Amino acid sequence: MSLELSKRIQRLKTSPIRKLTPYSEQALAKGKKIYYLNIGQPDIETSNLFFEGVAAYKGKILKYEHSAGLKELREKIKKYYEKYNMNYNIDEILITSGGSEGLQFTLNSIFDENDEILIGEPYYANYNSYFDVLNIKCNAVRTYAENGYHFSSLEELEKNITKKTKGFIFSNPSNPTGVIHTKEELDNIAYLAKKYDLYIISDEVYREFVYGDNKCISFGTYKEIEDRVIIIDSISKRFSACGARVGCVISKNKAFIESVYRQCQARLAVPTLEMIGAIALYDVADNQLEKYRTMYEKRRNFIFNEFKTIDDIIVKEPEGAFYSFVKLPVENAEAFCIWLLSEFDVDNETIMLAPGEGFYATEGLGRDEVRICYASDENQIKKAMNILRQGLKEYRKIKQI
Amino acid sequence: MSLELSKRIQRLKTSPIRKLTPYSEQALAKGKKIYYLNIGQPDIETSNLFFEGVAAYKGKILKYEHSAGLKELREKIKKYYEKYNMNYNIDEILITSGGSEGLQFTLNSIFDENDEILIGEPYYANYNSYFDVLNIKCNAVRTYAENGYHFSSLEELEKNITKKTKGFIFSNPSNPTGVIHTKEELDNIAYLAKKYDLYIISDEVYREFVYGDNKCISFGTYKEIEDRVIIIDSISKRFSACGARVGCVISKNKAFIESVYRQCQARLAVPTLEMIGAIALYDVADNQLEKYRTMYEKRRNFIFNEFKTIDDIIVKEPEGAFYSFVKLPVENAEAFCIWLLSEFDVDNETIMLAPGEGFYATEGLGRDEVRICYASDENQIKKAMNILRQGLKEYRKIKQI
CATH class of the missing domain: 3.40.640.10 (Type I PLP-dependent aspartate aminotransferase-like (Major domain))
Incomplete structure (x- = not known):
């Protein structure tokens, strides 16, 4: 076959976290604001x-x-x-x-x-x-x-x-x-x-x-x-x-x-x-690192309380890092994530989440899960969780779940 | 076998250019000065x-x-x-x-x-x-x-x-x-x-x-x-x-x-x-790049003239980059390079060259060759080539080549 690529590289898939990028770009083009809870990019200023x-x-x-x-x-x-x-x-x-x-x-x-x-x-x-x-x-x-x-x-x-x-x-x-x-x-x-x-x-x-x-x-x-x-x-x-x-x-x-x-x-x-x-x-003071930790802990507490107000999701309190992996009451979380970007907004704002499937090795698992990163401030988390809450309601109504 | 490493990594050899480092370190420890003609590190200040x-x-x-x-x-x-x-x-x-x-x-x-x-x-x-x-x-x-x-x-x-x-x-x-x-x-x-x-x-x-x-x-x-x-x-x-x-x-x-x-x-x-x-x-002016080129060209001319004064080496005038690959009148260029570092000096100065073998795929080729980098100033090249000239004479006398 002409100019074939290696089997190695044919196995390599596009990053599942980045797979939704075309949809987020379309949302931006429509003038929507997006809260990016899909990537682990801290919002803290580098020392x-x-x-x-x-x-x-x-x-x-x-x-x-x-x-x-x-x-x-x-x-x-x-x-x-x-x-x-x-x-x-x-x-x-x-x-x-x-x-x-x-x-x-x-x-x-x-x-x-x-x-x-x-x-x-x-x-x-x-x-x-x-x-x-x-x-x-x-x-x-x-x-x-x-x-x-x-x-x-x-x-x-x-x-x-x-x-x-x-x-x-x-x-x-x-x-x-x-x-x-x-x-x-x-x-x-x-x-x-x-x-x-x-x-x-x-x-x-x-x-x-x-x-x-x-x-x-x-x-x-x-x-x-x-x-x-x-x-x-x-x-x-x-x-x-x-x-x-x-x-x-x-x-x-x-x-x-x-x-x-x-x-x-x-x-x-x-x-x-x-x-x-x-x-x-490496000279950043220990008490500064402790400040970062405390801030993330507050956000962890905050987002977990928000989770409690969302119907039918399954999630335990996150213990560390700045992610939650959440089981949603939907059949296909990726479709839901795409829908959030392309068809839903609250006051012209929406959210980007990472669909769960890419985090599994076993085919078919993670379809009803998403990864949510909370490395952003509480005000943003609040708005984002409100969009998730309302989005889920609306989506389940449409899909009759 | 216990904690075996992959076949892939067992195939990977130490860089031939870096293989001589222990000998250069010993030479330094003895207080010798080394001219490093073995690596392609330009001496030009970064803009x-x-x-x-x-x-x-x-x-x-x-x-x-x-x-x-x-x-x-x-x-x-x-x-x-x-x-x-x-x-x-x-x-x-x-x-x-x-x-x-x-x-x-x-x-x-x-x-x-x-x-x-x-x-x-x-x-x-x-x-x-x-x-x-x-x-x-x-x-x-x-x-x-x-x-x-x-x-x-x-x-x-x-x-x-x-x-x-x-x-x-x-x-x-x-x-x-x-x-x-x-x-x-x-x-x-x-x-x-x-x-x-x-x-x-x-x-x-x-x-x-x-x-x-x-x-x-x-x-x-x-x-x-x-x-x-x-x-x-x-x-x-x-x-x-x-x-x-x-x-x-x-x-x-x-x-x-x-x-x-x-x-x-x-x-x-x-x-x-x-x-x-x-x-x-990428905003460095074209005439600045031309200055670099001219400088390397002068060095190329200089080192090639020096080569002409060294007996029995085979080398054509380099056309570009800042390397020469030189055939030496020795059987084992690696042994000669090691000898230069460990047993030879001119006024307590010696040179480091890259043995040719590592630049070949075919076993046994390149044994009598070295790569010489001339990305250093003419004064250093002059001294280095004098060390090479005298080193070769001395080495051939010892080895009766």
Whole structure:
């Protein structure tokens, strides 16, 4: 066939989060205002430390920096982890272009085609892009809105493991569900990782965003399995610096880190100025981070109270991150999301949500769910939830649900 | 086996350019000064336009930008191409994190495992990293120092094509050889691409660095095969901004560009500030670019005259870029490079070169060759070439070559 593309790339689908973009563009063209609850873009101003750090850069030649990332940045990250009683030396920390590159390098290093990965579904939709390209199969363990998306049991996890399972992955606190997995859940995963010789890929970019009595335990504190733990981290959410694209891969497994390092060499380096800015961000005071956390917690409380006023939706109180995964009383949440953009408004305003299906591996699941991001202010959340409430009513009337 | 890594990653070797780093570190530790002729890092100051552009950035939240890259940057690139009589609309231009990411995305999109790529050897060593990870096999067409690394004939290229060949790749002007392929050579490649239904991946990051009577023709000017041409470009060398990691993929093939765009979405975005700086760099005046070119041309002339004073090396006058690929009168150039670092000096100074072997696909080739980068000033080149001259004499005496 003429100029055929690779099978790898034919497997890769358009991001489900971005699939609705044409509809939002049409809505904008019609003059509608949209509240974007579909993407995890914080509304918090990036600390000026970042921009000041960049402005203070004295280099005359913007040259390739070390493939592993600037030493000073790796030292800052080392110190940051010491606050959490985790001791990594800088050789165990590699800077990547966002957590995204770190995740891709990690999966590249571990999985061959048709290898399997243990994962709770729903999970971060972008993982599917990485799985699709590498042809990694999911051993998907279903979790439920009714149970706040916690893992139900050790057995439930264990029965999904096969001989081809090479690792486990999750984000904790979770994008997209807002669940924070408990010590018991982590213990179970650690037990299984040992028993079945699995890597644990722990995406902890929302580490600070923990609410109420919940506690987020890092897999970096599990010393007895430290050779199989890989932590993915990023400055994107912690410091509201998504556009800097600075993340890292952390592990005490030397062979693994060395394999990621070879990938770092192949792409030469991470951009210099963004690393310079990132170094400065690690000086953001702890009480400032606590202010961010408190603000998100207030929003969490606020949106959860709003949820209570919407008929027939199923959602538990989110525990961390800044997402809720909500079960709606509709058959097809994607159709509902498109309808909200193309046919509905309240005073010429509408909302954009992320349909749930793209967050699942198992065909057909998530059709009645949506991910809602609450990284915006309470006034906006209030208006958005009013649109959701009224939209649902109207939609169910039309569809006779 | 316990915690095994993927076959993919086991294929990926340490960068041959960076393999000598331990020896250079030892040399430094002994107090030696090293002239680094091994890497393509220009010594030209990055235009202040970059830093001023970044400083003028008014954003308060460093947020995810469009996965395709900032529109303004894509428009600047469009205009830049118009100067060369190539017309691309901005939908045909995707910003990547350096040319490196662009190359990886391109190969991902085209090649399945065990597919083949037509390539002249020696070629840019980093291509091997990408080929190894994807398990792409090389249909390597040997080129020779004696012939200035030009392709010898259409037949020589054609006989290397098989049913599994999906594309051709080169950098033109060439890293590592400094060759600029002629119109006849490009015509031959275009003919073969049509006849055998191949993509042409044209890495043109050194486009401006053309010396003497040589002319560099872009594959973007071949209208009759525009659906199979992919141009890889970058600001790294053109504007001496390697550390910005801003490149792009350009093609009129819609399905291909769309497949690269899906990969762009999967990694979310390119860093914001570096794109802002890059936008400003496209305002660097043409006469400034011409000054860079003239300076490199002077260095090219200078180093070529120095080469003439070194016994028994084989090298033609480099035509473009800022590299020479030199055949040395030694059996093992890598051993010689290591010897230069660890056992030789002139007034406590030595040189670092890139051994040739890593630039070949065919086992055993390139053993007596090195790549020499002349992106440094004439005074340094003079000293470095004196070290090479004396080093070769001494080494041949010891080894009785």
